Amino acid sequence: MWMNKCRKFRFNLALLAGNDLEGVARVEVERHLAVCPECRSHWLALKAGQRVLEGARTGEATTALAAVSLGASSSVWPELSRQIRVIDDRRSDSRWRGWLPAGALAAACLAIVVITSDLMDEPQATARTAPPGSAVPSWPVVLPSTGGSPFVSGSAAGVPHERIDTSDPESRPGRRPIRQRVLEDGSLRSF
């Protein structure tokens, strides 16, 4: 049976068997071994186990075999260098590919902005840039009211056109706006 005192050396005995114990701990264990036959026999058994492992290592150990056979011809480097180039290529591709979604998103946003601004600008541009004497649209044009004041589309003086008076209380939502035609002499005709 292991005595209590011996128990604390048990861990160190295994380390001592493989020369992994140094300093004060080693001295203490060696002193204990000199006076304790139980621990000494345990230590000898551990040493025997170490010799078995050593015999296995030094026999046909893979270390030696690998070292001998691993000449320049069997080095993994040639194959590895090819694979590394593939990795590098993939990396540089993915670097560009990483920007692709962001670029596409930016382009899509830009396209949306351009299209919507065109759509919003188009009627006003037609209304405000129509030069005098140009063709007057034959349909009534309803433009957003600015400041609640009535305005005239195709506003060239002396050109017959239609206007909608949105300021009229009658033109509240749900009510049909008053439509008037401006005649050549400047007079208005409601319809």
Place this chain on the structure above:
Amino acid sequence: MGYTRSMSETETQSLDSYPLGGGVSDARLVEAVRRGDHEAFGELVKRYEARLMSVLLRFVRDRELARDLSQETFLRVYERIEQFDPSRRFGPWLFRIGVNLGLDYMRKRKRRLWPLLFSESRSEKPPDPASADPRQHLDLEQEVRHVLEAIPEHYRTVLVLRDLENFSTSEIAAILNRKEATIRWRLAEARTKFQQIWLRRQAEKKPGEVALPIPGTEESDDVDE
């Protein structure tokens, strides 16, 4: 660039012995690899491939597989080189990746046989007439393998790395990402378990079978050192 260092020189060195002598340090090479220098990575591969393959052969049974795993290890190292902390040693980091690959492989395959300690298939090697009895040595290898199989993995790994691959306990601590005290404790436990299982197996030998002699016991005064 002059990274050359002979294989025989590198194989015998410990993980942290580069480069103070004459060669370029691992840290410098890693730095160069990060800048895109392939040749520098080739130098790192040449420095470590033999040792790495030797370690991996402890975990898997055949050489080709060990070669594939070592190649995979280097590929992972290359892919993760940006994650490597240059203030630490490169060797243990590399071996950590390699050992984890080997252990993962073994777990996946759930092989009952502990990886071939002595990698070559026996049929490839003719018996050496100079040795007294080649069968005896093969029996010893097989027996050791059986005993190692019976040891739990976290003890076995430490035992293999220390007593079969000769890594220091601090290197093993770095490879397995554990405190050195933990490694020493596991090593002590592993040695005790190995010895107990070995003795039990020898005692269980059938009456006709001869128990294997422990290497070195011929010179019996050796034990009284």
